[in-house]
Amino acid sequence: MTSHFATRMNHVNDSFIREILKVTDQPEIISFAGGLPNPQLFPVEALAEAANRVIRDSGRQVLQYSTTEGYLPLREFISERYQRKEGLTVHPEDILIVNGSQQGIDLVSKVFLNRGDHVVIERPGYVGAIQAISLYEPEIHMVRLNENGIDLNNLKSILTRHPVKLMYAVPNFQNPSGITYTEETREALAALLTEYSVHLLEDNPYGDLRFMGTHALPVKNRLGDLGILMGSFSKTAVPGIRLGWVCAENTIMKKLKIVKQAADLHSNYLAQRILVEYLENNAFDDHINIINQAYKSQRDCMVSEMEAQFPDTVTFTRPEGGMFLWVTLGVHASSSALFERAIQKKVAFVPGQAFHLNGEGDRSLRLNYSNASVDQIREGISRLASAIEG
Amino acid sequence: MTSHFATRMNHVNDSFIREILKVTDQPEIISFAGGLPNPQLFPVEALAEAANRVIRDSGRQVLQYSTTEGYLPLREFISERYQRKEGLTVHPEDILIVNGSQQGIDLVSKVFLNRGDHVVIERPGYVGAIQAISLYEPEIHMVRLNENGIDLNNLKSILTRHPVKLMYAVPNFQNPSGITYTEETREALAALLTEYSVHLLEDNPYGDLRFMGTHALPVKNRLGDLGILMGSFSKTAVPGIRLGWVCAENTIMKKLKIVKQAADLHSNYLAQRILVEYLENNAFDDHINIINQAYKSQRDCMVSEMEAQFPDTVTFTRPEGGMFLWVTLGVHASSSALFERAIQKKVAFVPGQAFHLNGEGDRSLRLNYSNASVDQIREGISRLASAIEG
Structure with missing residues (x-):
């Protein structure tokens, strides 16, 4: 049967991120893995x-x-x-x-x-x-x-x-x-x-x-x-x-x-x-301003917690907007190995390989801050810091 | 610039039916051309x-x-x-x-x-x-x-x-x-x-x-x-x-x-x-029954008007459901030529070529009965019969 499929199907697999999101779906895990906007801000x-x-x-x-x-x-x-x-x-x-x-x-x-x-x-x-x-x-x-x-x-x-x-x-x-x-x-x-x-x-x-x-x-x-x-x-x-x-x-x-x-x-x-x-x-720009104020607090909290708690060998971007930041671990560190330890400590992220071809990018990882409260971010980064320490 | 496009784009043109629907969009035209369900039956x-x-x-x-x-x-x-x-x-x-x-x-x-x-x-x-x-x-x-x-x-x-x-x-x-x-x-x-x-x-x-x-x-x-x-x-x-x-x-x-x-x-x-x-x-099957009663009247009206008014050289299908029927004109007749005359008489359909490759199917045409009232169908088939007469 498989031979019936088009050759293009050989170029993609079931989404790596989908698999990760399944693992991180448990309620006790603080997840920085997804890419969801904050539903508390929806104009319901x-x-x-x-x-x-x-x-x-x-x-x-x-x-x-x-x-x-x-x-x-x-x-x-x-x-x-x-x-x-x-x-x-x-x-x-x-x-x-x-x-x-x-x-x-x-x-x-x-x-x-x-x-x-x-x-x-x-x-x-x-x-x-x-x-x-x-x-x-x-x-x-x-x-x-x-x-x-x-x-x-x-x-x-x-x-x-x-x-x-x-x-x-x-x-x-x-x-x-x-x-x-x-x-x-x-x-x-x-x-x-x-x-x-x-x-x-x-x-x-x-x-x-x-x-x-x-x-x-x-x-x-x-x-x-x-x-x-x-x-x-x-x-x-x-x-x-x-x-x-x-x-x-x-x-x-x-x-x-x-x-x-x-x-x-x-x-x-x-x-x-x-x-x-x-x-x-409705005033769409006003609504966007509300989102931006919230995301700024969430981003600021994540950045300052990381500055305080991560070792100096770990670097990260400081975005001026959007929903994500990017962390680069020290030389020889592996984000997929870190992922396993992080899950045990009930915090999740997406390992960098997901955003590369051919298995590259294992020293890096993505964090999402839009869909977590400031309290969750504080606790989650603390867990992640302890996972990084090993 | 055109050379930048993928070769697959050579296999399709702007939709023929889209072009037809533009012509038939004028309110004085009774259109059997579209493929729309009857919006009067929507459970709004x-x-x-x-x-x-x-x-x-x-x-x-x-x-x-x-x-x-x-x-x-x-x-x-x-x-x-x-x-x-x-x-x-x-x-x-x-x-x-x-x-x-x-x-x-x-x-x-x-x-x-x-x-x-x-x-x-x-x-x-x-x-x-x-x-x-x-x-x-x-x-x-x-x-x-x-x-x-x-x-x-x-x-x-x-x-x-x-x-x-x-x-x-x-x-x-x-x-x-x-x-x-x-x-x-x-x-x-x-x-x-x-x-x-x-x-x-x-x-x-x-x-x-x-x-x-x-x-x-x-x-x-x-x-x-x-x-x-x-x-x-x-x-x-x-x-x-x-x-x-x-x-x-x-x-x-x-x-x-x-x-x-x-x-x-x-x-x-x-x-x-x-x-x-x-x-x-809501009772979905009851709703579907209402649609079917309406479409049956519309289909019955179209079939009986065609039986009464079309010449014997014209044949057509008698569907037991759905939204369309198919008309085959006499030998040597052309539905695209008929389309021009029909538009002048303010009635529209889709010429058969749209449903074929390589320009075949010009003796046939599609009529839709789901989105026209019984009165419109009576008047529209009468106009179409007179267009067929020439």
Whole structure:
């Protein structure tokens, strides 16, 4: 039977993170492993009202089939916001509504990638992107991250040696590292990609979750048509409604609409209508500010506890936003070995190998701070410190 | 720029039906072109109540990320219903919740199809399946339908000549033809597919919409693990929530979960919770009976008007359920030419070419009766009859 499966299935396994999340699901474990937004901050009442209103007032429309591109007022909201927040002039017809930006990665890969094509991903990189892209059987090159964002020399050396078609990157509060690309890095990255005519799939699920430092504009602003920008309502509104978007120029958008229609006709229309009803009747930026205040306290607590309790051999990033930070253990340390000890001490994280190919990255690990209270963070880091001590 | 796109994009164009639906969108046109369920029959109040209840009572859960396979009580509902209605013993873990069965077609194709693999589809066939499958660049063989379902000799001849991996079929009230496979055809089809070890992707979005005749059991009942069965809530509940499912044995299910997770992590969780809340508090079969009574009147009206008004050279199917019937024009007639005349007379349908490859099928056309009132059907068929007269 197995021989019936497509060869692309040889390139992926059952998700490593899924397996880890099963282990860490026990209630007595303090988990920094997941990637969940804090549900205490969900605008539950406002969404209940919005749902009630759109179904009662317009049920025969909002429960019917709809258009592949997505509900126009939602695409207008997104394009106006790009203009206002990012200085990016795009129109509603440049926006495709998808089931979270995860679907955007799949659809863009489907439009661009033949088997054997060359793709660049960050190292460490977003697991969901590695999985989605791998299913199209490309050659994946991972480019190192550094404190300024991406290692440009490493990238240039890859671009010189391989005809790269597409690069996937998360320039703001990257998952898993928490790193944000500097202005200079963005500028130089755009120049390099333009020189080699490489499309950038710029994923920005965390961009609005900045709680310190200064806002940086998308790389797409310097890239023009080579830039494909994605966003998500999963971290700013709620993830359960699975709504995100892809922003791309017309030639690409036409192809994206074809593959979106073939994939599932259109994204959940009821969810789109509920979200627009919510956005029109609530101050979205105020809501995001509330999230950012909470995440800043959680992040500050985690950083200061780690500074106080971890040995000097352990280093870590200090993100200015987003949901994750990245820990590098001392030389010869193993995060998968640490994971076993940590689970015994009832604290969990994701070992770094999950964000690499070929088993690399075992000295590092990812911590999530968005879905734990300050008290849990204090106790959890203390447990982790004692696990690190051995 | 175009050269950057994957070769799979050469196999599909912007949807023909999308273009037709744009033309037929004008309010003065009576359209039998779409494939929409009748929104007058949507359980709007009950769904509004269900939405309000799940968000208010369990907002922090139902708006959060969830599991790839889908909400367990929904998968339990589906597997229990299979046992009760179809005599098919499956377990919740054999069910994957997807965004309408359209996504099932995409995911199953992704799991099975390498470029150049051989696939069988019905002729005429469901456009969405042709599109989704074509993106995996297989060799597609279309097998003729007849009044008993599928032309088994035609199928056998294809299976003898090509190493077919997968067949896609809609055995109940097929889209576009309205044809239902007889028991004998199901039996013989299962035997043939078993002999040649071909997986059957059995799509059953209309199976519950039977308003005359006797229920036929799925082909999967005779096929075992070679059978992959799909269903949908789009026609029995509402389509805007994009919920359907794939039912497959464990080896296939493991692969499906991997590609589902890469595609969009999981289906809309809020929608799943609303649907379960609705199903637990309402008599679903009674609701389906209401739909079937309405569709039977609409179908009966369309058939009797056509019998009265169409010339004898025009033949058509008399479906026992579902939403469509299939018209074959006289020798040398062209449905695309008829379409132009029909639009001038303010009535629309989908020309048969949409359901074929390579421009075949121009003598035939599809009519939808689910989304038109009896009055509209009477007037619309009268207009169509006069367009046929020339």
